[in-house]
Amino acid sequence: MENFSEVMSLFLSVDNFIAIAVGVLIGVVVGAIPGLTATMAVALALPFTFSLEPVTAILLLVGIYKGGMYGGSITAILIRTPGSPASACTLLDGYPMAQQGKAKKALKTALYSSVVADVISNVALIFFAAYLAKIALNFGPPEYFWLICFSLTIIVSVSGSSVVKGLIAAFLGIIVSTIGLDAVYGTQRLTFDNYNLMDRVSFIPLLIGLFAIPEVIDFYTSKVAPHIRTAVTGASLTWQEFKASLKTIIRGSVIGVIIGAIPGTGATSAAFISYSEAKRTSPRKDNFGKGEVEGVAAAEAGNNGVAGATLIPLLSLGIPGDVITAIILGAFMIHGLTPGPVLFQENLTLVYALFCGILVSSVVLLVVGNAAIKYFSLIADIPKTILLPIVLMFCIYGAYAVNNSTFDIGLMLAFGILGFVFNRTGIAAAPFLIGFILGPMFEDNLRRTILISKGDPSVFFRGPITWVFVLLTVASLAFAVRRYWVTRN
Amino acid sequence: MAISENQIADAPATHYGRLNPNTIVGAAFFILALVFLYYIIPNYISSPPFMQHPLLSPKFLPQVAGWSVLVLSLVLMVSGLRVPPEREPGDELRRGVSVIRQGLMVAAGVVYAFFFEQLGAIGSGVLACVLLFLASGLRNPLIYLLAAAFPVLVTLLFIYLLNVPLPAGELWEAWF
Incomplete structure (x- = not known):
């Protein structure tokens, strides 16, 4: 009861509610603007969280994440441009519906499916995160070492079209993560005697550089594409139609939760698995791909079911499930918090206050999503010629704000150029970020394991937990290799 | 699956030639990895005189990552030479800016x-x-x-x- 009142006093703050509302709104707006992504929005919002309380800061970012997931489907349905890779499945039926004059129905289906999936995902997060964190309390450095190895297999799934390029990016990220003073010996590594690099490469300039600046550079090094305008028309979703899709939505949500809880599998695969499962079992399977309400519902339930579940490995094990949760992990660290089992021991009230906020975010998504459908044309008609100079300004101010240093502006622009080169050469930036985040964790746990075992390699296989992670790592790699060969052939 | 010389010569305009992004990026990263392994690591990462275990060396992880980039960039370069990638639809927008x-x-x-x-x-x-x-x-x-x-x-x-x-x-x- 004492804990409950502490949680409530931490959660029931006006700032938290404003953060959730603003976060979801930013997410939906950014997601609805073609070319801007939720990842970019979360990266840009990070510097704004410096002066906020940890709960408020995390809720703002989670709000953007959830809003962005839904916002991405708006452009997928209306202009056949998925705002995020996860929304690619939504356009299969959403866009044909829009062409048939049922854009409003498609958008409402996407919204209600997203909200239901989000609630189910949040409930799963609340139930499973604490349980998993309790198990993780038994982990020592060898167990964490293998957990990080397993998590590094995420790289394969976020590598985009080329696994080789993705792996190169990941190893480059690992190299950049080693810049600074060595944690054990205190010797300089790759600092080139520059004191700005002694305390490692700053996370925020790297993040903004990789995910926001390339969009700006790409815009000014390409011809201006014609601005597409579209209107939201047609009848809305009826209760009967929603009820008929409810089974599909719940099934898609559960698929999303299971897939989201596994690091690296991602919302895109959840959306497609949910869609194909709905198609397989639906009595209207022939209508899939031609503008079927159930198709939109399945895709959106699948990808939004992932949103809460990706926070399960993040909060309980300290492992990011995807790129956005990797950024949220950075936000935790900026506020002096380390996600993982210790967070549940030392900051339990904070964790439960976060859970309350995450639940509220689903309701906010419903309200903001409805408004977004109504005012979509106002959002999407902001031309990039005006929008991107402002985005660049936010990038610069945000990078400078980290250490009040122009060095960070230069660093961000350098990573921006790297991200642009990555974009142009088909290299995904996400593996670079995953390598940058997991590299130091890998090295730290490897060294601690060697130190406690005095160099005895058998400690790496000391118990059932290590073996579970060894097997998971091998299975994940085998699955990735198999998928690579299937795709290639 | 390997592509023959004739197939490459007859490749439609939708594909790059041998000098494509994959070979260029692969070659660039290969050279950078060599510089990193043989110049930057020896000169800009200092190791303490005594270490309990070689895996504890500050050079260990950068070396592993550097060698991995070297091997992977070679794979990318070779694959670019053997199977030129397709041109992307967005490439047209990037010409004549x-x-x-x-x-x-x-x-x-x-x-x-x-x-x-x-x-x-x-x-x-x-x-x-x-x-x-x-x-x-x-x-x-x-x-x-x-x-x-x-x-x-x-x-x-x-x-x-x-x-x-x-x-x-x-x-x-x-x-x-």
């Missing part, structure tokens, strides 16, 4: 990177926004009022609402 447009973008980047503290957040923001609006060929003078308004608004947002200090501008401080 005005040099002025690109130059103005670079100028905006230079303003932020080198004159941010001298001009201040507002001064550099206004100048960069004007340069970028010019790069897009915007002609409506009212639009340029936004270039002045947005930096002021965003700076005030950072300073007063978020308590994040931004530079006022050394140049203006010296004048006033």
